[in-house]
Amino acid sequence: MARKPVNPLAEALKQSLDYEELTNCMRCGFCQPACPTFTETGIEAASPRGRIALMKAVADGLMEPDQAFKDQLDLCLGCRACEPVCPSDVKYGHLLEQARDTIEEYAEHRPQVKLVRTVMLKHVFPKQKLMKLVGAGLATYQKSGLRWVARNAGIMKLFPENLRQMERILPDATPRGVVERIGEHYPAKGEPIARVAMFRGCLMDVLFTETNVNTVKLLSEAGFEVVIPRTQNCCGALHAHSGEQELARELARKNIRAFREAGVDYIVSNAGGCGALLMEYDHLLKDDPAYAEDAKWFAERVKDVSEMLYDIGRVPSFREPGMNNGEEKALTITYQDSCHLRNVMRASNAPRKLMREVKNVRYVELKNADKCCGSAGTYNLVQPEMSTQILDHKMEHVKATDARYLLTSNPGCLLQMKLGIERESISGSMQALHLVDFLYDRLEKKETGATS
Ligand code: SF4
Ligand code: SF4
Missing domain, CATH: 1.20.1050 (Glutathione S-transferase Yfyf (Class Pi); Chain A, domain 2)
Structure with missing residues (x-):
C-alpha cells in the first residue's frame, strides 16, 4: 500500500503547538458569546472552541492544515476576549501565535506581499529612524498639497476602498517624536x-x-x-x-x-x-x-x-473647561475598550474611574464596549469585510450613547473609531479621542516642571 506523503506544515504544527494547552479546553463553550467572529458568523469553526478543536485535530494527525484551516485562523482577530471568560484558563493567544508563526514559516506569499512584509516588518518598524522618515514623508504628503492632488486627480481611486478610508482619517504625521x-x-x-x-x-x-x-x-x-x-x-x-x-x-x-x-x-x-x-x-x-x-x-x-x-499616582483634578458645576448640561462621553488592555493587561477599571473623575462630564457605558472594534492591528487592512461588519455593528451602539466624545486607549482602536464616525457621517456631533488627550485638555492646573 502506498504511504501517505508527509505534509511538512502538519509535522511542524505538531511540534510547535502546546498540546497540554490544547487539551486544557474542556469544550464548555463559555467563550462563544465573547467572540466577535462567532457572533458575526454563528459558525463553530469561527469560534475559540472551534479553532482550538481545529488545531488539536491537526496536532492529532486527524486533519491536514489546509486552506480552510488557515482561513479560520486568519479570520481570528487575536482580540483574546475568549481568555478572561474561560474557566480552564486556556491561553488561546499563545496557541494562536504558535500556529501563526509555524504557518508563516511555510507560507508562499506573492512577491509583492513578501516585499511589503520584509520592508515593513524587518526594516521600517524596528528602526525608529526609518519610522521618523515615514513620518516626514507622510507629513510632506499631508501638508504640501500632494494629498489634495491625490484626492482630486483621482489617484486615490487606484487604491482599494479600505485604504482610501484609512487615508482620510489619518492624523497629522510628524518626524519630531x-x-x-x-x-x-x-x-x-x-x-x-x-x-x-x-x-x-x-x-x-x-x-x-x-x-x-x-x-x-x-x-x-x-x-x-x-x-x-x-x-x-x-x-x-x-x-x-x-x-x-x-x-x-x-x-x-x-x-x-x-x-x-x-x-x-x-x-x-x-x-x-x-x-x-x-x-x-x-x-x-x-x-x-x-x-x-x-x-x-x-x-x-x-x-x-x-x-x-x-x-x-496622585489623581490630578479634571474639569470640563468653560463649565461650572450644575450651570450647564454635562458633556456626555463614552469609552471603547482596547481589547489587549482589557483582556491581557486586565485594565478596564482604571480608565472608567478616571473618566468619572472629570467634573461636569457624564460618562455613559457603551453597550458591548468589551467587544473588539475590528481594528486588531492590521486586521482592518487584511480582513476588510469582517472588520467593516464588526465596526458597523459597533457604531450602532456608539450612536445610541449620544456622546460628544468617544474615547479609547490604543492608536489602532482610535483610528477605527474615527473611521466608524466617518462612515456614519456623524463627525459634526461626535469626535474620537485618546483618553490621555481628553484628560490632559481638562487638567485643572497644567503647570509642570519642564518646557515643551
Ligand atoms: S471557554 Fe475555555 S474551556 Fe470552554 S470551550 Fe472556550 S476555550 Fe475551551
Ligand atoms: S481571539 Fe477574539 S476573535 Fe479570536 S477566537 Fe478569541 S475571541 Fe474570537
Whole structure:
C-alpha cells in the first residue's frame, strides 16, 4: 500500500503547538458569546472552541492544515476576549501565535506581499529612524498639497476602498517624536512617588506624538519622574501577531536592554496593543536563558498610563473647561475598550474611574464596549469585510450613547473609531479621542516642571 506523503506544515504544527494547552479546553463553550467572529458568523469553526478543536485535530494527525484551516485562523482577530471568560484558563493567544508563526514559516506569499512584509516588518518598524522618515514623508504628503492632488486627480481611486478610508482619517504625521519635543527626562510635580520609563511606541510616536507628550505631562502631574529611553524601539506586537516571533524576540531583547539601563520602578504604555506584548516579554523569551530573568523583571513593571494615574499616582483634578458645576448640561462621553488592555493587561477599571473623575462630564457605558472594534492591528487592512461588519455593528451602539466624545486607549482602536464616525457621517456631533488627550485638555492646573 502506498504511504501517505508527509505534509511538512502538519509535522511542524505538531511540534510547535502546546498540546497540554490544547487539551486544557474542556469544550464548555463559555467563550462563544465573547467572540466577535462567532457572533458575526454563528459558525463553530469561527469560534475559540472551534479553532482550538481545529488545531488539536491537526496536532492529532486527524486533519491536514489546509486552506480552510488557515482561513479560520486568519479570520481570528487575536482580540483574546475568549481568555478572561474561560474557566480552564486556556491561553488561546499563545496557541494562536504558535500556529501563526509555524504557518508563516511555510507560507508562499506573492512577491509583492513578501516585499511589503520584509520592508515593513524587518526594516521600517524596528528602526525608529526609518519610522521618523515615514513620518516626514507622510507629513510632506499631508501638508504640501500632494494629498489634495491625490484626492482630486483621482489617484486615490487606484487604491482599494479600505485604504482610501484609512487615508482620510489619518492624523497629522510628524518626524519630531516625544524625545525631540520634551527631552529624555521630565521631573515629577511635587514629591516624586516613583521613577517611571515611558514606552513611546513606533507608529504612536509618528502619528500620535501629542498623545505621547500629554502622557508624560499627566504622569508628571500625578507625581512621577519620567524618563524616555532613547534607544527603545517598536514593541514587536505587529511581528508577533503576523507570525514573526523571532523578529518580535529580537525587538524585545533591545527594549529590555534600553529599559534595564534606565533603572525604573515602572514601564508605562499608553497603547493597549503595545502594553500587552510588553507585559508578555517573559513568555516571549522564556526559552532564552540569557534574557529570561530580565524579561521577567521587565514584564512585572509594565502598566498602562490609566493604572499609573488612578491606582498608583496622585489623581490630578479634571474639569470640563468653560463649565461650572450644575450651570450647564454635562458633556456626555463614552469609552471603547482596547481589547489587549482589557483582556491581557486586565485594565478596564482604571480608565472608567478616571473618566468619572472629570467634573461636569457624564460618562455613559457603551453597550458591548468589551467587544473588539475590528481594528486588531492590521486586521482592518487584511480582513476588510469582517472588520467593516464588526465596526458597523459597533457604531450602532456608539450612536445610541449620544456622546460628544468617544474615547479609547490604543492608536489602532482610535483610528477605527474615527473611521466608524466617518462612515456614519456623524463627525459634526461626535469626535474620537485618546483618553490621555481628553484628560490632559481638562487638567485643572497644567503647570509642570519642564518646557515643551
Ligand atoms: S471557554 Fe475555555 S474551556 Fe470552554 S470551550 Fe472556550 S476555550 Fe475551551
Ligand atoms: S481571539 Fe477574539 S476573535 Fe479570536 S477566537 Fe478569541 S475571541 Fe474570537
